[in-house]
Amino acid sequence: MQQLGFEFSAFPFPYEVVRSRRKTLVIYVKSGKVEVRAPTKASIKWITEFLTEKSPWIQEQLTEQRRRKKQQLVLAEGTSFELMGQPLTLRLATAGRPRAVHNGSTLTLFLKERSKAKVEKLFLDWLQEQAQAYMPNKTRYYARELGLEHKLGKVTYRKTRTKWGHCDESGDIQFNWLLMLAPKPVLDYLIAHETSHLRYLNHSARFWRTVESLCPRYKEHRDWLTNNGHRLWPAA
Numbered sequence: 440m441q442q443l444g445f446e447f448s449a450f451p452f453p454y455e456v457v458r459s460r461r462k463t464l465v466i467y468v469k470s471g472k473v474e475v476r477a478p479t480k481a482s483i484k485w486i487t488e489f490l491t492e493k494s495p496w497i498q499e500q501l502t503e504q505r506r507r508k509k510q511q512l513v514l515a516e517g518t519s520f521e522l523m524g525q526p527l528t529l530r531l532a533t534a535g536r537p538r539a540v541h542n543g544s545t546l547t548l549f550l551k552e553r554s555k556a557k558v559e560k561l562f563l564d565w566l567q568e569q570a571q572a573y574m575p576n577k578t579r580y581y582a583r584e585l586g587l588e589h590k591l592g593k594v595t596y597r598k599t600r601t602k603w604g605h606c607d608e609s610g611d612i613q614f615n616w617l618l619m620l621a622p623k624p625v626l627d628y629l630i631a632h633e634t635s636h637l638r639y640l641n642h643s644a645r646f647w648r649t650v651e652s653l654c655p656r657y658k659e660h661r662d663w664l665t666n667n668g669h670r671l672w673p674a675a
């Protein structure tokens with residue numbers, strides 16, 4: 440793939456043209472950036488016309504991405520967030536050994552130095568502990584409900600942008616522990632979803648019926664994740 444620099448133009452947004460051995464033009468709008476993938480010899484005129492035609496759509500995407508970005512979790516003094524649906528307020532204290540203390544409706548992060556990276560690390564470590572205390576048990580519970588406990592492998596965690604959870608052939612299940620910040624029924628839905636993959640490693644109608652047997656209102660929770668999932672990510 441040949442990478443060309445940003446080309447500023449008559450459009451109200453900068454864009455980048457990436458040329459390669461493809462036959463058609465396609466536009467990607469990701470993380471607030473516009474990228475046009477074009478055939479090696481595509482003319483500027485063709486690309487410009489295509490951009491003109493797609494301009495309203497591109498601007499819509501950019502606006503939506505900005506809106507979502509603003510809704511991301513900001514880890515600062517006084518931030519409100521929810522742990523499995525329970526409202527908590529974040530407090531930052533500069534004292535003593537770094538640690539997270541959850542007391543009633545307050546989570547206090549004690550730090551030597553209040554840098555964004557340190558706050559985020561301490562918060563995410565704490566969140567992963569909460570996940571560890573809940574997710575494996577709930578997964579085993581659902582696996583038992585399905586009579587598939589023998590198929591369940593390890594439960595681990597990872598933070599990926601693309602997936603909230605993952606289940607593989609060996610029965611190992613991975614969760615994104617940021618799900619602990621979602622309402623509890625949504626969290627449970629995702630656990631039910633991955634556990635149901637122990638029976639069907641696909642998204643067939645039978646798979647969804649299995650999910651439904653564990654989680655009758657799964658559609659609602661799935662929609663919640665589609666529409667609100669971005670709010671669970673700490674702002675970059």
Ligand SMILES: [Zn+2]
Pocket residue numbers: 632633636641642
């Ligand atoms: Zn799935």
